[in-house]
Amino acid sequence: MTAPQIAAVPSRGVARIRAAFENARAEGRAAFIPFMTAGYPSAAAFPALADDLLARADVLEVGLPYSDPLGDGPTIQRASEQALADGTSTRGTIELIRELRTRHDTPIVIMTYVNPIYAVGPREFMRLAQEAGVDGLILPDLPPDQDLEIAGLAAEHGLAVTFLIAPTSTPERIKLVAEACTGFVYAVSVTGVTGAREGTALGEVPAMLALARQHTDVPIAVGFGVKDAQTAHEVAMLADGVVVGSAFINAVRDGQDVSALVGRLADGCMR
Amino acid sequence: MTLTLPSYPQPDERGRFGRFGGRYVPETLIPALDSLEAAYREAKTDPTFLGELERLLRDFVGRPSGLYLAERLTEHAGGAKIYLKREDQNYTGAHKINNCLAQALLARRMGKRRVIAETGAGQHGVASATAAALLGLDCVVYMGVEDMRRQELNVFRMRLLGAEVIPVTSGTSTLKDATNEAIRDWVTNVRDTFYILGSVVGPHPYPAMVRDFQSVIGEETKWQLKELEGREVPDVIVACVGGGSNAIGIFAPYAYLPEAQRPRLIGTEAAGEGVETGRHAASVAGGRIGVLHGAMMYLLHDHEGQITPPHSISAGLDYPGIGPEHCLYSETGVAEYVPVTDAQAMEGLQLLTRLEGIIPALESAHAIYHAVQLAPTLSPDQIIVVNLSGRGDKDVAEVMRLLAKAEDAPGNVTGPEVLA
Numbered sequence: 001m002t003a004p005q006i007a008a009v010p011s012r013g014v015a016r017i018r019a020a021f022e023n024a025r026a027e028g029r030a031a032f033i034p035f036m037t038a039g040y041p042s043a044a045a046f047p048a049l050a051d052d053l054l055a056r057a058d059v060l061e062v063g064l065p066y067s068d069p070l071g072d073g074p075t076i077q078r079a080s081e082q083a084l085a086d087g088t089s090t091r092g093t094i095e096l097i098r099e100l101r102t103r104h105d106t107p108i109v110i111m112t113y114v115n116p117i118y119a120v121g122p123r124e125f126m127r128l129a130q131e132a133g134v135d136g137l138i139l140p141d142l143p144p145d146q147d148l149e150i151a152g153l154a155a156e157h158g159l160a161v162t163f164l165i166a167p168t169s170t171p172e173r174i175k176l177v178a179e180a181c182t183g184f185v186y187a188v189s190v191t192g193v194t195g196a197r198e199g200t201a202l203g204e205v206p207a208m209l210a211l212a213r214q215h216t217d218v219p220i221a222v223g224f225g226v227k228d229a230q231t232a233h234e235v236a237m238l239a240d241g242v243v244v245g246s247a248f249i250n251a252v253r254d255g256q257d258v259s260a261l262v263g264r265l266a267d268g269c270m271r
Numbered sequence: 272m273t274l275t276l277p278s279y280p281q282p283d284e285r286g287r288f289g290r291f292g293g294r295y296v297p298e299t300l301i302p303a304l305d306s307l308e309a310a311y312r313e314a315k316t317d318p319t320f321l322g323e324l325e326r327l328l329r330d331f332v333g334r335p336s337g338l339y340l341a342e343r344l345t346e347h348a349g350g351a352k353i354y355l356k357r358e359d360q361n362y363t364g365a366h367k368i369n370n371c372l373a374q375a376l377l378a379r380r381m382g383k384r385r386v387i388a389e390t391g392a393g394q395h396g397v398a399s400a401t402a403a404a405l406l407g408l409d410c411v412v413y414m415g416v417e418d419m420r421r422q423e424l425n426v427f428r429m430r431l432l433g434a435e436v437i438p439v440t441s442g443t444s445t446l447k448d449a450t451n452e453a454i455r456d457w458v459t460n461v462r463d464t465f466y467i468l469g470s471v472v473g474p475h476p477y478p479a480m481v482r483d484f485q486s487v488i489g490e491e492t493k494w495q496l497k498e499l500e501g502r503e504v505p506d507v508i509v510a511c512v513g514g515g516s517n518a519i520g521i522f523a524p525y526a527y528l529p530e531a532q533r534p535r536l537i538g539t540e541a542a543g544e545g546v547e548t549g550r551h552a553a554s555v556a557g558g559r560i561g562v563l564h565g566a567m568m569y570l571l572h573d574h575e576g577q578i579t580p581p582h583s584i585s586a587g588l589d590y591p592g593i594g595p596e597h598c599l600y601s602e603t604g605v606a607e608y609v610p611v612t613d614a615q616a617m618e619g620l621q622l623l624t625r626l627e628g629i630i631p632a633l634e635s636a637h638a639i640y641h642a643v644q645l646a647p648t649l650s651p652d653q654i655i656v657v658n659l660s661g662r663g664d665k666d667v668a669e670v671m672r673l674l675a676k677a678e679d680a681p682g683n684v685t686g687p688e689v690l691a
Contacts, residue, residue: 067442067577068563070454071297077441090575114295115562119576141295141562166299168461173301191299192459 012158013135016107017183020058021219021240024269030236031058032269033221034262035111035245037079038062038096039088041252046088046096049252052259054104056266059184061138061243064093064112071113071140073195075246079253090116091128098132109136109162109183114147122150126157136160136183144180151180162186167204171211178216184241185212185220196227196246205238232268242269274325276315276483277490279527281596286475289602291595294474296454296565303461308476310381315483320376327372328487331405334369336360336488338495338656343626344643351506351649353642354499355659356492356521359631365661366488366517367398371467373484375402378465385409385460388467389453391418391446391513392587392634393425394661395469400434402467410434413452415444418586425665443580446513446590450564470514471594474565478594485520492521492656500654505534507645510658511637512538512608513552513588515597517660523596526605535607537645538597539637541583542610552581554593555601555608561592568592569601584613584673585633585666611637617673619643620663630663633670 024031034053039046054060065083069076088096097108110129117125129137136159144151144163154161160183165174168191178185189205190197202222209220222235223243235242244265251261282288294304314320328334337357345353358366371388378386386408390396396412403410412429416438419426429436442448450473457466471478471485493503504525510518515538522536543551551557554569561570563578571579571591583589593608600606611619616633619640624630631639635658642657649655663670 068447068451070451070564071458073455074441081441084577089577113562113576115570115572115578116576118561119559119572119574140297141565143294143296143298143301146293146295164298166297168299168302170302170305173298177298188297188299191461193455 011155011160011182013107013160014182016135017059017160018219020107021184024058025240028271030239030269030271031219031221031241032056032266033059033061033241033243034248035061035063035243036248037065037076037083038093039065039083039086040079040249041082042086043088043092047099049258050100051103052262053248054100054106055259056262057106059107059109059241061109061111061245062093062097064090064110064116066113066116069113071193073193073246075196075249076194079249090120094128094132094134097134101133107135108133109138109160110134111138111140114139114142117150122153126153126159129159130157134159136162138162138186140164144177155182164188165208165212167191167208169208174208174211175215178212181216181218184218185216186243187212187220187222187239189222189224192224194224194246196250197225202234202238209238229264229268232265236269236271274321276321277486277524279523281599282475282479288478288595288599291567291598292475292478293567294565295562295567296474297458299458300461300474304474304476310377311476311480314377314380320380324373324376328369332362332368332372333360334487335491335495338492338499340499341627344623345646347622347626348643348646350646350651351653351655352651353646354505354654354656356488356656357659358488358517359629359635359659359662363394363398363401364664365394365398365632366485366520367395367469368401369487369520370469370481370484370516371395371398371402374465374467375406375408378408378467379406381465383463383465385411385464386467387411387413387453387456387464388469389413389446389449390469391449391589392585392632393418393422393429393665394587396434396436397425397428397432399467400429400432403434404432411456412436413439413449413456415439415446415449417444418446418449421586421669422665423668446586447578447581454564470516471519471596472514472564472566472568472592478566478596481516482519482523482596485516486523488517488520488658489522489524493524496656504532505654505656506649507535507537507655508658509537509539509638509642509645509655511588511634511660512540512593512597513590513634514592515594517658519594519596521656521658522600522606526600533605536600536605537641538606538608539611539641540608541585541588541637542612543582543584545612546610550582551610552583552588552590553610554591556610563592566595568595568598584616587632587634588637609641611640615640620670629659630667631659632661632663633666635660
C-alpha cells in the first residue's frame with residue numbers, strides 16, 4: 001500500500017497550524033491543544049466554554065459529536081450523546097465553529113469519524129468546513145491508506161489533515177501515516193481509547209516519536225490520557241504539542257472551574 | 272483430513288468487496304488486523320488447524336447438520352419443495368458455533384489467552400463462551416442491557432460457561448453498542464486479546480474469514496442435496512440477514528457460480544414494524560451507504576451520518592448494517608434482499624412449529640415466512656432451501672410475552688389463531 005499523494009496546493013490550514021506550533025516553540029512551550037465536544041454541555045453553553053479554552057489554546061480541537069465513537073472512552077462518548085440529544089448536528093458543529101471565528105483567530109480543527117463526512121458528502125463537507133474557517137481535520141477511524149479522496153479534497157479546500165499513530169504501529173505504518181499528515185501528526189500515547197488515566201506511562205512514546213520524525217517535518221502532538229499539569233509537562237518535554245480532552249469534559253461535568261484547569265494545563269506545556 | 276476452506280474471488284487484497292468493506296478503524300488496530308490476516312492465511316492451509324477444526328465440527332458441534340425435507344410445510348405452502356438446512360441442530364443451537372470454534376482455535380494458535388465477543392441474541396456470546404471453555408481461554412462478552420433483558424437465559428448460560436458478561440448501556444443498548452464496546456476493549460487490550468467477531472461485518476479480514484468459516488453450511492448443502500435430489504444446486508436459497516453470517520455461509524458456495532447455474536439467493540431483512548414506519552432493521556431496503564464498525568456497507572443513518580436505531584423483534588437481526596459482501600451481492604444482483612416484518616416472522620415461527628414440530632429462532636422465522644410466500648409461485652419439481660440458522664429456545668419467553676400481548680389486541684396478525 002502506498003501513501004496518498006496530497007495535492008501540492010498551498011493550504012491555508014497547514015500554514016496556520018504550522019505557525020501556531022512555531023509560535024509556541026519560540027515561546028519555549030509545546031503547543032497546547034485542548035479538545036471539546038461541540039455542543040457540550042449544551043449548544044447554548046458551548047461557545048463560552050470554547051472561549052475559556054481558546055484563551056490559552058494554540059490550536060482548538062472540536063469534536064463532532066457522533067453516535068458511535070469507537071475510538072473514544074466513556075467520557076467523550078457520553079459528552080457526544082449529550083450533545084446529540086441537545087440537537088447538535090454535523091452542520092450545527094460547523095456553525096458553532098463559524099461563530100467562534102467571529103471572535104478568535106486561533107486555528108481550529110474538527111475531530112470527526114468518517115461517517116458524517118460520507119453522509120454529508122466529502123466535497124460538501126470540506127466546502128462547509130472551509131467556509132466556516134475550519135483549519136483542519138483529525139480522523140481517528142481513517143487510516144490514510146483507506147481513502148485517498150478525503151485527504152485530497154481537504155487539501156483542495158485549504159484544510160490540513162491529521163491521522164493517528166499508535167504504540168502498536170509498525171515502522172512501516174508510522175512512515176505511511178507520518179507522510180500523509182499535513183497539519184500535525186497525532187501520536188496516541190497508549191493502546192486504548194481516549195480518557196484521563198491514572199499513571200499514564202510514556203514509555204513507548206519517545207521511540208514512536210523518533211521513528212515518526214524520520215519521515216516528516218510536520219509537528220507531532222501527543223494525546224490520550226493527559227489529565228493534569230504534570231502529565232502535560234512530561235508530554236511537552238517530548239512532543240511538539242499536547243492534546244487534552246477528557247479532563248476538560250470531566251471538569252465541566254463535575255462543575256469545576258474550567259478556566260483554572262485550562263491555565264494549569266497550558267502552564268504545564270511550558271518546557 | 273478432508274476439510275478444506277474455500278477460496279473466493281472476493282474481497283480484493285485491500286479487503287474490499289467492490290466499494291464495500293475496508294478497514295475504517297483506529298490505527299492502533301491496523302497491525303493487529305494485519306497479523307490476524309497473516310495468521311488466518313497460514314492456518315487456512317495448515318492440516319493441523321484444519322484437522323482440529325474438522326474434528327470439533329464433527330464430534331463437538333455434531334456436523335453435518337441435517338438437510339430436511341419439510342413435507343407438511345411444503346404441503347401447506349403448495350408449490351416448490353421446501354428443505355430446511357438444520358443449523359438449529361448444532362450444539363449451542365445455531366450456526367454461530369461454526370465460526371466461534373474456528374476463531375477460538377485461531378486465537379489459541381496466535382498465543383492469545385483472552386477472547387472477547389459481542390452478542391445481540393446471545394447465540395454468538397454463548398458459542399464464544401463455549402469455545403473458550405473448551406479451549407481454556409478467558410472470555411468476556413459485551414451485550415446491550417436491552418438484549419440482556421430479552422435473552423436472560425443466554426446471559427445465564429454464558430456466565431455458567433465461565434464468561435464475564437458486561438452490560439452495555441450506551442446508545443441503544445443493543446448489538447450495535449455492544450460491538451462498539453468490544454472494539455474499544457480490543458483497542459485497549461489488542462496485544463493479548465483476540466476479538467471473536469460474530470458476523471460478516473467489521474474490518475477486513477473479518478467479513479472474509481467469518482464467511483469462510485460459515486461456508487461449511489453451503490458446502491454441506493451441495494452434497495446433501497446431491498444425495499437427496501440428484502443435484503447440488505437448488506432453485507432458491509432463503510436465509511435471514513442481520514449482519515448476514517448464516518446467509519453468507521449458505522450463499523457464498525453458490526454465489527460465485529456462473530449466472531446460469533446460480534440459484535436465486537434471497538436474504539430476508541428484518542422489516543420490523545414495516546420499512547415505511549422507520550422502525551426496522553432493513554439496511555438494504557431502508558439504508559444508504561456508510562461506515563460502521565470498520566466497514567463500508569449499507570447502513571441505517573440520518574443525512575448527517577448519525578446511526579439511527581434499528582428495530583427488530585429478533586435481537587440477532589437488530590443491527591443497523593449488513594455485511595459488505597451482501598452489499599456487493601445486492602448491487603450486482605447476485606442476491607436479492609426482501610423485507611419481512613415482525614408480524615410476518617411471528618407467523619413463520621408459528622407455522623413451522625405447528626406443522627413440523629420445529630421451533631425456529633425468530634431470526635430464522637423471517638426466512639421461513641418468505642419461503643412459504645414464494646413456494647406457491649414455483650412448481651413442485653423446484654426446490655427451495657431455507658437456512659434454519661438457529662432454534663427458538665432462546666426466544667420462547669419473548670414469544671410468549673408477544674403472543675399474550677397480541678391476544679389482548681384482537682385482529683392482530685401475530686395472534687395465535689394464524690393457522691385456524
